[in-house]
Amino acid sequence: MPWRLARAMAAAATPLETISLPIGEAGGAVLAGPLHARADLPAFDAAAMDGYAVAGPGPWTITGRVMAGPSAPGEVGPGQAVEIGTGAPVPCGTEAVVPYESATRKGAWVRGPFEPGRHVRRRGEDCQRGTKVLPSGTVVTPVAQGLAASLGQDVLRVRRRPRVTVLVTGDELATSGLPGAGRVRDALGPLLPGLIAWAGGETGPPSRVADRGSLLATAIAAADEADVVVVCGSSSKGAADHLREVLGEAGAELLVESVACRPGHPQLLARLADGRLVVGLPGNPYAALVAALTLLVPALGGMTGRVDGHGEWVKLDTRVTAHPADTRIVAVRRAGAQMVPVGHDRPGLLWGAALADALAVVPPRWRGEEVELLSLPF
């Protein structure tokens, strides 16, 4: 299947149900409806500077003091001033705030420049109650959490995070120590939890599954709480690769059988009879990363209702060579106005992707047009 179509198939995953989460627990989730301001901002007329709230031109007599907080701000009349703190509600009748730096005080008198309207933040001037500030599909970033609190929200309506189970196959894999003599360090167990969280999913520690079809079938069946089961390795057609046969026996629907991309062509996407998705990632670590960005991340995006815009399109160093039939996914970094290849991005090696600013999507027979960038998890 062409790379772009495969990604679109994955992105068409059905959105999960919506839930309400306290703001503090909603980080990384996706808004299931627009975020609105529940109050005017500022919610009251307030001082923007520490100094004196005044009415009419000076000099002014100082009649009191008001600091930020819920106490009643009182009033100022012409020729009067109230000492005020930034963020405090201005007394009724305030026409300007004169900052300490511009004011000269002598006892109970103060003088300074009178500029009507200056340094007073009027109620609703930043944002009015009822304004839609963020659209549905926005990721709840730390900034959005802060904004939601400012706007008077306590809970956010978001999509439930997809639950992902990661199964790592490969009898040759070791989880510690040096690789060598047939032993390979598992790179995907450490890589995938962070990638899944970044993509809006939740997952526990990856499980190892020995290279036997019956064990893989049992592990997939046991992951019945998951929305998505990721199987690493076992995507190809070797004697130790059981995923396709297991999916066939389970009556799964193969949505993406393989993808015309380099690396990562043996990746797959299937739907089990009960609706759970299975993503098959190639064992080669860089190929697996490419496949995760092609199928897993878009599927999680579809489930969370995340709206990603249209990616970034950029100029790419024309020394990159295209493949005649497949999309190439190349580790790149910024160099002035264009992206240049980082190198070190052979299928088994994550070095280039770890150095890269992004991965470039180079279509078959590319001739120097702008290319799309895929963001890397951080």
Ligand SMILES: Nc1nc2c(c(=O)[nH]1)N[C@H]1C(S)=C(S)[C@@H](COP(=O)(O)OP(=O)(O)OC[C@H]3O[C@@H](n4cnc5c(N)ncnc54)[C@H](O)[C@@H]3O)O[C@H]1N2
């Ligand atoms: N006859 C064919 N053979 C292969 C094809 C093909 O089209 N026809 N495609 C090749 C490509 S491309 C890839 S990629 C691999 C994908 O194979 P699998 O997904 O079945 O993965 P394995 O065979 O188990 O492993 C491949 C390679 O990666 C290492 N590996 C596996 N898991 C991990 C891990 N978690 N961390 C680090 N490294 C891992 C494994 O030791 C192998 O070296 O198939 C080709 N063959």
Ligand code: MOO
């Ligand atoms: O494409 Mo494999 O996916 O080369 O490593």
